[in-house]
Amino acid sequence: MKKMITGSAFLFGDNIDTDQIYPGRYLELVKPDEVAAHCLEGADPSFVKKMTSGDVVVAGRNFGCGSSREHAVITLAHAGVGVLIAESFARIFYRNAINLGLPLLVCPRITGRVKEGDIVEVDLHGGLVKNHTTSEEIQGEKLSDYMLEILQSGGIKPLFKKLTADM
Amino acid sequence: MHAIEKILAKAAGKEKVNTGEIVKAKVDFAEVNDIYLQTIYSFYEMGGKEVWDKDKLCFVFDHYAPAPTIRSAQNHKEMRQFARQQGLTNHFDVNAGVCHQVMPEAGHVWPGMILVATDSHTTTHGAFGAFGTGVGATDMATIMISGEIWFRVPEIIKIEINGNLKPGVMAKDVILHILGQLGADVAVYKAIEFCGSYVEELDVAERMVICNMAVEMGAKTAYMVPNHKVLQYIRARSSHIFAVPETDEDFQYAASYLFEVDELLPQVALPHSVENVVPINEVEQVRVDQAFIGACTGGRVEDIEAAVNILRGKKISPNTRLVIIPASNEVFLTANKRGYIKELVDAGATFSTPGCGPCLGAHQGVLAPGEVCVTASNRNFPGRMGSTEAEVYxxxxATVAAGALKGVLSDPRSEQEGVK
Structure with a gap:
């Protein structure tokens, strides 16, 4: 995991649910590259075409609410989203993101401080968002040490591989 | 400590837990549904060989039951092979029903347990005094290997519901009203206890409806103190010996909310958010192309009975289709025995076999662009039941059945037998 992540911002609203992140009609797909093709299709069908790897998704409250489908994280991670910033995340989505090594930051003051296309940099250790376009800094919530450890390992799978190797 | 904290402490082998603490909890029962073939891939990817306990893990094929596409048939095939290879004691194939109905019916849910499933609506099992919570594929794969999972001990909020509902008003109306008042994120990262005089006397099915939709407020888990109806239900189905944990009198809730439901009207969540809730009398005329009764929220015998009470001896609107999917075979057979299936088919309903059906937009009645659906299921997000240009209420x-009868969204109280 990179300590600092910089990318162009894409804005989304409140309560972006997992059906908008990854529509249910594609749930039978399993391969990550196939899953990635439908990233955020229910909220913005042109998102995948517009974004480039490392870009930043900025949203309001309760991002990822709804279903427990891990496809929602797989699609964002494999489409190349560098980091997610939201006022709050739904719980299962948050766990899934940490488990799969997709960086995310809870930042209650983010709304209105980043515009579509702004260049933002995220310092995950400090929980800090820097908007390079406006030169504003926005303090978010630092990740707990436990979450950081999982993210730094590249998700929970590498941690478990070590565990099963010792079993 | 709260009962929820006591459940977590016991599962973590600790005397006491504190809010915010991360604990490793032993899982009493785990369930994987058929959109989670990924779980098996992750299990092997992480070095898994044998599941931690073949009596405590089961697959339920409900989201794609029976398989509507070659892809989903392949997913079933691979999951079935895994279940056989691992010798899983319990397996619920396409002939069972929705996991949240099938598990309690089969005796796998009891007070004080930790139940984890790859489905967000696992909060349903708070109705039985269980700690039920949903996870994704990778979390589940770690449970399949280790039998454990980490939890942050959540803040707990109390929602007290007092009073008696008027005829024609149901538990679904109560939870929709609460959702509308408190919002879709009031309980993010938190647990909810439902209590109050309304909850104390509530039947099993209605308790399940309320706990089921706790996740629509963001809740990690839901909890109700088991009442005599729940204990009777469990004892008839499970030989498991359990103790009901009790909340200490000095426990401090993170927040408390009070609702009086004596005067509550039927409620409707308008497109496209679960928190966009208004009473039925504030809804302007809405055409109903499809009405749906089913899924883990609205597919129980009591729900089908509510439809019968409105549609008995009548015909649904020629402009509307009514899809009904019982939540399980037990529900299906009970409804059949009571003659409900015939009455509803005579009224013009379309039945499908037990499963999740069109609730998640997979099959058995998905929506075309521009269509309007009124549903007893749980989510009205854009594209949830098919086209992103469809509208879901x-x-x-009861309100769904009234909508099917009239072809427009209608107050069920004016259609119900003996209720005026």
């Missing part, structure tokens, strides 16, 4: 099974 959430309501009680």
């Amino acid at each position: 959430l309501a009680s099974p």
Whole structure:
């Protein structure tokens, strides 16, 4: 995991649910590259075409609410989203993101401080968002040490591989 | 400590837990549904060889039951092979029903347990005094290997519901009203206890409806103190010996909310958010192309009965289709025995076999662009039940049946037998 992540911002609203992140009609797909093709299709069908790897998704409250489908994280991670910033995340989505090594930051003051296309940099250790376009800094919530450890390992799978190797 | 904290402490082998603490909890029962073939891939990817306990893990094929596409048939095939290879004691194939109905019916849910499933609506099992919570594929794969999972001990909020509902008003109306008042994120990262005089006397099915939709407020888990109806239900189905944990009198809730439901009207969540809730009398005329009764929220015998009470001896509107999917085979057979299936088919309903059906937009009645659906299921997000250009209204099974009868969204109280 990179300590600092910089990318162009894409804005989304409140309560972006997992059906908008990854529509249910594609749930039978399993391969990550196939899953990635439908990233955020229910909220913005042109998102995948517009974004480039490392870009930043900025949203309001309760991002990822709804279903427990891990496809929602797989699609964002494999489409190349560098980091997610939201006022709050739904719980299962948050766990899934940490488990799969997709960086995310809870930042209650983010709304209105980043515009579509702004260049933002995220310092995950400090929980800090820097908007390079406006030169504003926005303090978010630092990740707990436990979450950081999982993210730094590249998700929970590498941690478990070590565990099963010792079993 | 709260009962929820006591459940977590016991599962973590600790005397006491504190809010915010991360604990490793032993899982009593785990369930994987058929959109989670990924779980098996992750299990092997992480070095898994044998599941931690073949009596405590089961697959339920409900989201794609029976398989509507070659892809989903392949997913079933691979999951079935895994279940056989691992010798899983319990397996619920396409002939069972929705996991949250099938598990309690089969005796796998009891007070004080930790139940984890790859489905967000696992909060349903708070109705039985269980700690039920949903996870994704990778979390589940770690449970399949280790039998454990980490939890942050959540803040707990109390929602007290007092009073008695008027005829024609159902538990679904109560939870929709609460959602509308408190919002879709009031309980993010938190647990909810439902209590109050309304909850104390509530039947098993209605308790399940309320706990089921706790996740629509963001809740990690839901909890109700088991009442005599729940204990009777469990004892008839499970030989498991359990103790009901009790909340200490000095426990401090993170927040408390009070609702009086004596005067509550039927409620509707308008497109496209579960928190966009208004009473039925504030809804302007809405055409109903499809009405749906089913899924883990609205597919129980009581829900089908509510439809029968409105549609008995009548015909649904020629402009509307009514899809009904019982939540399980037990529900299906009970409804059949009571003659409900015939009455509803005579009224013009379309039945499908037990499963999740069109609730998640997979099959058995998905929506075309521009169509309007009123549903007893749980989510009205854009594209949830098919086209992103379709509109979904959430309501009680009675309101759904009234909508099917009239072809427009209608107050069920004016259609119900003996209720005026």
